[in-house]
Amino acid sequence: xxxxxxxxxxxxxxxxxxxxxxxxxxxxxxxxxxxxxxxxxxxxxxxxxxxxxxxxxxxxxxxxxxxxxxxxxxxxxxxxxxxxxxxxxxxxxxxxxxxxxxxxxxxxxxxxxxxxxxxxxxxxxxxxxxxxxxxxxxxxxxxxxxxxxxxxxxxxxxxxxxxxxxxxxxxxxxxxxxxxxxxxxxxxxxxxxxxxxxxxxxxxxxxxxxxxxxxxxxxxxxxxxxxxxxxxxxxxxxxxxxxxxxxxxxxxxxxxxxxxxxxxxxxxxxxxxxxxxxxxxxxxxxxxxxxxxxxxxxxxxxxxxxxxxxxxxxxxxxxxxxxxxxxxxxxxxxxxxxxxxxxxxxxxxxxxxxxxxxxxxxxxxxxxxxxxxxxxxxxxxxxxx
Amino acid sequence: xxxxxxxxxxxxxxxxxxxxxxxxxxxxxxxxxxxxxxxxxxxxxxxxxxxxxxxxxxxxxxxxxxxxxxxxxxxxxxxxxxxxxxxxxxxxxxxxxxxxxxxxxxxxxxxxxxxxxxxxxxxxxxxxxxxxxxxxxxxxxxxxxxxxxxxxxxxxxxxxxxxxxxxxxxxxxxxxxxxxxxxxxxxxxxxxxxxxxxxxxxxxxxxxxxxxxxxxxxxxxxxxxxxxxxxxxxxxxxxxxxxxxxxxxxxxxxxxxxxxxxxxxxxxxxxxxxxxxxxxxxxxxxxxxxxx
Numbered sequence: 001x002x003x004x005x006x007x008x009x010x011x012x013x014x015x016x017x018x019x020x021x022x023x024x025x026x027x028x029x030x031x032x033x034x035x036x037x038x039x040x041x042x043x044x045x046x047x048x049x050x051x052x053x054x055x056x057x058x059x060x061x062x063x064x065x066x067x068x069x070x071x072x073x074x075x076x077x078x079x080x081x082x083x084x085x086x087x088x089x090x091x092x093x094x095x096x097x098x099x100x101x102x103x104x105x106x107x108x109x110x111x112x113x114x115x116x117x118x119x120x121x122x123x124x125x126x127x128x129x130x131x132x133x134x135x136x137x138x139x140x141x142x143x144x145x146x147x148x149x150x151x152x153x154x155x156x157x158x159x160x161x162x163x164x165x166x167x168x169x170x171x172x173x174x175x176x177x178x179x180x181x182x183x184x185x186x187x188x189x190x191x192x193x194x195x196x197x198x199x200x201x202x203x204x205x206x207x208x209x210x211x212x213x214x215x216x217x218x219x220x221x222x223x224x225x226x227x228x229x230x231x232x233x234x235x236x237x238x239x240x241x242x243x244x245x246x247x248x249x250x251x252x253x254x255x256x257x258x259x260x261x262x263x264x265x266x267x268x269x270x271x272x273x274x275x276x277x278x279x280x281x282x283x284x285x286x287x288x289x290x291x292x293x294x295x296x297x298x299x300x301x302x303x304x305x306x307x308x309x310x311x312x313x314x315x316x317x318x319x320x321x322x323x324x325x326x327x328x329x330x331x332x333x334x335x336x337x338x339x340x341x342x343x344x345x346x347x348x349x350x351x352x353x354x355x356x357x358x359x360x361x362x363x364x365x366x367x368x369x370x371x372x373x374x375x376x377x378x379x380x381x382x383x384x385x
Numbered sequence: 386x387x388x389x390x391x392x393x394x395x396x397x398x399x400x401x402x403x404x405x406x407x408x409x410x411x412x413x414x415x416x417x418x419x420x421x422x423x424x425x426x427x428x429x430x431x432x433x434x435x436x437x438x439x440x441x442x443x444x445x446x447x448x449x450x451x452x453x454x455x456x457x458x459x460x461x462x463x464x465x466x467x468x469x470x471x472x473x474x475x476x477x478x479x480x481x482x483x484x485x486x487x488x489x490x491x492x493x494x495x496x497x498x499x500x501x502x503x504x505x506x507x508x509x510x511x512x513x514x515x516x517x518x519x520x521x522x523x524x525x526x527x528x529x530x531x532x533x534x535x536x537x538x539x540x541x542x543x544x545x546x547x548x549x550x551x552x553x554x555x556x557x558x559x560x561x562x563x564x565x566x567x568x569x570x571x572x573x574x575x576x577x578x579x580x581x582x583x584x585x586x587x588x589x590x591x592x593x594x595x596x597x598x599x600x601x602x603x604x605x606x607x608x609x610x611x612x613x614x615x616x617x618x619x620x621x622x623x624x625x626x627x628x629x630x631x632x633x634x635x636x637x638x639x640x641x642x643x644x645x646x647x648x649x650x651x652x653x654x655x656x657x658x659x660x661x662x663x664x665x666x667x668x669x670x671x672x673x674x675x676x677x
Contacts, residue, residue, distance in 0.1 A: 004391040063537060065521040066514045068567045075391040077565050089542055096544040202387045211404040214437045223433070225401040225546075230387060254400055255435035262387040266400035266433065279408045303542050317547055320408065365545045374551025376541045 002072070005192065008079040008094035008127070010118040011104030016135045020104055020167035020188075021067060021080050027174035028069045028189060064090050073193050088339035091118060092301045092379055095125040096365070100195055102131045102188065107140045107164070111153040119156050124299065124341070124381065126361055129195055132162040133188060138169060142179040163188055201263035204228030205288035206235075207355070207363050209319035210281040214268055221252065221268040222277055224320065227362035229285075230262045231269070236286040239277050241351035245286050247272040280321035282353045282363075290363065291384065292351040296325070298366060298380035299357075300336065300344050307335035308344070308368070308378055315369040316348055316380075319362065324349040324371070336378070344380070357381035392574055399426070399562040400433035401546060402525055403509070406560050407440050409550040410507035413560070414500070417443040417468065419451070419459040420623040421582055422511030425571055426562055427462070428580050430509075442467035444503070446496045448488040448625040449474030450606040455623055458583040469503065471495040486607055489625045497533040500557060507550065509560050515567040525564050531555035568621075569646050576639035587642070588619045588634045599630030621646075 011017035067078040079094030081087075095101060101122040105115050122130055132154055140146045142164075151162035163172055164183055171177035174189045186194070206229030214221040231237075235248045250270040251261045261267045269283065277283075284290065296316065302308050308327060316325045330336060331343035346368070357364030368378040389397070406413050415430065417423045430439045443463055447456075447470050459468075473491050476482040482491050500508060514521045524540055526548040541549055550558050563571070575582065593600040594611035600618055603609045606627045618631035619642075636642040 002391050003389070004394045063522045063540065064542075065518075066565070067521065068515045068565070070567070070569065075567075075570070093542045093544055097546075211401070212408045212434075214434055216437050223404050225397055225404075252435070254396065254429075254432035260387075262389075264389060264394060264397050266397040266404070315551075317549065319547075320405070362545060365547065367544065367547050367549060369549060369551060373553060374549065376544075376549050379542070379544045 002070070002074055004075050004077065005099055005195070006077045006079070006097050007100040007102060007192065008081055008091070008098035008122075009102045009104065010081050010091050010094070010122070011133075011135075012106075012112060012114045015104045015106045015109075016167045017104040018080070020102070020133060020135060020165070020173065021078065023167045023170055023173045024078075024189060025067060025069055027170055028071060064094050071189070071193055076192065087114070087118075088121065088301060088341070089303045091121045092125060092303070095122055095127050096361075096379065098122075098125075098127050100129040100131065100192070101127045102133055104133045104135050104167075105150060107134050107136045107146055107150065110146075110150045115154065119154060121301075123157050124301075126357060126381075128158065130156055130158055130160045131188065131191060132160055133167075134162060134164045135167050137164045137171065137177075137180065138166045142177075144180070144182040147183075161185070161191060163191065201226075201228050202230055204263070204360055205290075205355075206231045206263075206285050207290075207319075207360065208267070208269065208283040209321070209363070210277060210279055210283065211320045212279060213277070219270065220277070221250075221270050222281070222283065223266070223268040224283075225266045226261060226263040227319070228263045228360055230260060231267070231285075233259050237271070237283050238286045238289045239271075239275055240282045240284070240289065240353035241292055242276075242281075243292075244273070244275050246275060280319075282319065282321075284353070290353045290355050292353045293384075294348045294351060295328075296346040296348055296352060296354065296366070296380075297383045297385065298344055298346065299383065300342060300368065300378040300380045302336040302338060302340045302342070302378045304370070304375055304377040305338050306370070306375075306377065307337050309335040313371055314346070314377065315371050316346060316352070317367040317369055318352050318354060318365075318382075321352065322369070323352065325368075327368075343383075344378075346380075354382050354384060356384040359384075392570065392577060395563075395566055395570055396429060396432075396574070398546075398565065399429045402548065402560060402562040403430055403433045405548050406507045406509065406550070407434070409548075410558070412503065412505050413441040413507040413509065414444045414469075414503060414505040415439075415441055415509040416496075416511065417445050417459070417463065418511075418623065419445070419455040419583060420511065421571055421575065421586060422513065422563060424462070424580060424582060425566075425574060426509060426511045428578060429562065439466065441509075442469055442503075444469045444471065444496075444499055444505075444508075446471045446492045446499070447473060448492060449477070450488055450604065450626045452583070452585055452602075452604075452620075452623060452626060454585050455583045458581075462581070469499065471499040487625070487627050488606070489628050493533070500533070505557060506552065507558050507560050509562060511563055512561050513563050513566050513568070513571075514561075523561060523564065525561055526550055527559040527561065528552060529557050529559055533557075535559075569643065572639060572643045572646055576643055579639075583623065585620045585623065588617055588637050590615055591618050591631065593618060593631060596630075600633070601630055602626060 081090040081094035147164040165172040212223045325348040329345040355363040366380040592613040619634040636645045
């Protein structure tokens, strides 16, 4: 039975990130011969991933691109994030759904300021696992000492696995290197295949943000995707905002009745009592429900050219609920420009039932949206005091 | 066991995207071509809103040069559903579009007209990011301007599973629930869910002729004066007959197709789509103009 792993790649310009991604796709046989016709030499592997006309003309990667490859054990969704242009915006986007980040560094340059910034973004977004791919080992004589000093140099709060590679020649990407017998760890692909598939969502408290009400012959079922936990028929639940408690009367997983459902299944639940439940409500077990608040504290990455200022009116999108709000405080005093990261306090017009981002990367996340043109302005990671 | 396979995860994600769209927009519509991706999309939609009916209509842009097997299949599976057909042939007949042999590019005008006439604010498409390089950069919720155009530099960052569907009057959002699926996932899902497809997706004998390395089938669109040969073929994609080629194949069941694709070394578009062979950026250029 094959599982899905979502990962993101990051690295500075010229570290060979696109070549690594091209190599992974190529050596895992995910690149087809009609795409390969455009590749004259291993150095052209980056051409597999630069999709837009402007990217090929300028030789740069502009936007996050998604790549797909599979082995018999696992299916991979890879967010390939550009290293220089709008790096925070792109890296935050790619990392937001990633269970693992592959950070590429050039063995000749080691861990740079930008490497540390990428690692910090991965930590901020709470990506559970980090691979430090030390690339271009061929250009440092396949030196164990160089590799070890780079591996020691990255300070990161989470789990880090360092792997010495040469993306250009393919060493330790998919096949083990013949040049570094001192390295006995996994290749990049072996590691991706066997890494814990991120956090186990089913270990979290159950949360069902209501997306849509399915009405049939007077019966109402509340449709949504479980963002965490396990939900049982007969369980006591609370509907927020409002705080009414009731019992789960029935659960369907995409039309099939079940006794138990778990994250990340898309389900529909029926409740024992006739409550006023609509899109934007949150259904949780009564015993482990989150607190509601109108004072939202979050660390935000600002993603838009128009700066975020104190006193500004915004929309907060949290799970399936969108509410009016005003920016009350910015930690630095603001404003926050594009690619800035800062702490904010936002006062909302109605209650939000939120988790800390450290608890849940879904019910702890939000967007700040421009009420005028609908643009996505900031991405927020919520703190619950 | 509370584990989730990759197909279950992709299906749950697609259902989530469809329910978000139904919850956030006033008038969604689902583009239904009778091709496998739109059939899978419809299958997920039926499950996502069960036991209620799918809460949006279907729209087919018919080039007039579709495979008869596909039109027959379309009419059969959409019986009882609301299906609107935008006809390229009607535009040609009244002189609004040129009568060129290759009709794929002609679909954009009838599509945009139908979106405007229907007042549709969200349009589901079966596009997948693995299909093509420009599509690899496409968002799940893709904002289109009032001319239906796509500007890759104006795309919104898309984080977590928070899809921002806000748009101005006149704009609409293209929604791609199968963004993260690959051709192999689609076929594994068809096999697992036992989903019916038009017969031409499976190996059959057919009179074909060779054009630039692709097996094309003659029909109302032309090709009848070509030198025909009989081959056992199937179609990996289903589009306009004039530019959709068959591949030689003996795969007669979904399981056999899964095996064939897993071993294939050519992408489905590279193997079968003349329209994408025109230029490196052919798809990007068509998307900018408002194509699917």
